[in-house]
Amino acid sequence: MHDRPSPLLLSVLWIGIAILYVPILVLIAYSFNASALVSVWGGFSTSWYTALVHNDQVLDAAWLSLQVGVVVSSAAVVLGTLAAISLVRFTRFRGRLLLTGMVNAPLVMPEIVTGITQLLLFISMLHVMGWPHRGFLTICIAHIAFCTAYVTVTVQSRLYNVDRSLEEAAMDLGSGPVRAFLDTTLPAIMPALASSWLLSFTLSLDDLVISSFVSGPGASTLPMVIFSKVKLGVTPDINALASLIICAVGACVILAGVIMRRADRRRTLDMQLAER
Numbered sequence: 001m002h003d004r005p006s007p008l009l010l011s012v013l014w015i016g017i018a019i020l021y022v023p024i025l026v027l028i029a030y031s032f033n034a035s036a037l038v039s040v041w042g043g044f045s046t047s048w049y050t051a052l053v054h055n056d057q058v059l060d061a062a063w064l065s066l067q068v069g070v071v072v073s074s075a076a077v078v079l080g081t082l083a084a085i086s087l088v089r090f091t092r093f094r095g096r097l098l099l100t101g102m103v104n105a106p107l108v109m110p111e112i113v114t115g116i117t118q119l120l121l122f123i124s125m126l127h128v129m130g131w132p133h134r135g136f137l138t139i140c141i142a143h144i145a146f147c148t149a150y151v152t153v154t155v156q157s158r159l160y161n162v163d164r165s166l167e168e169a170a171m172d173l174g175s176g177p178v179r180a181f182l183d184t185t186l187p188a189i190m191p192a193l194a195s196s197w198l199l200s201f202t203l204s205l206d207d208l209v210i211s212s213f214v215s216g217p218g219a220s221t222l223p224m225v226i227f228s229k230v231k232l233g234v235t236p237d238i239n240a241l242a243s244l245i246i247c248a249v250g251a252c253v254i255l256a257g258v259i260m261r262r263a264d265r266r267r268t269l270d271m272q273l274a275e276r
Contacts, residue, residue, distance in 0.1 A: 024246060030059040036178035039175040047242040058225055058241060065205050068136065072143040077193055079144070080151025087152070088159040106149040115213030118142040122214060134216030142214045143207060147200035154199065156193035159185075165189055188266065191260045202249070 031049070035042025052058060083103060087096070100261055106114065122138050125131060163184055170180035206222040215221065220228075229238055 027239055031235050031243040032209045048236040051238050052240045060219050060240040061225040068139050069204040071140050072147055072204040073197045075144050075145035076151045077197050077199045080148045081155050083152040084155035103149050103152045106146040109221045115210040119213040135219040138214045142210050143204045147203055150199055151196040155192050155194045158189045158231045167244045194256050
């Protein structure tokens, strides 16, 4: 017999959901507001979405943020996975404690401190080597630095639960270490890699503080443009932009969930066939 949740527990749950999602629904509704005043409903209209399409500043910033997010997420997944494998598979090597500290430091360090240190680093490198100039590259480097930490922690926790004997069995059957890892361990940690990629993409797309320090002229990310506009007062076109971002992120989360569910079902089916 299944225990039914108490009414108090359900009430707390629904209150939490309402606090989180009702403002989002209100924002989406007001993105279709015909009035130029955010607090006054002037009727249904899609004019702000049309105005957003013709706003070159916002479109350029959005395109830059998407490029940075894809580059940062892909690089962070590769570097973070390698770091996680090193920490899980090699328990004793010189510098392991230092690597562990370096991985965990960005998780607890304030973003403003990270932004200042990155800015000082890039200024020093520019004086010494004449490279890099602040812009797309420096934003990517700074974002990779803190996103890698999140990937490492996520993949590391998944690797601890992976059965190492499958990889050893593959090597006994003639596969090399790399091929055995790709055939056995990589599919097992694929949900963690997908989650890490999405998390890194979200963190990069959302970052404002670090980007403000390391960006250069003509390299404004979407959060920077939104923040500069909000300082002058929220306008309906910002609501339209936020609504599009919410829909895009929601679609990506749903797609990732479907892919990971199919992968889990396929893995479960393979294990059942192997047991027969």
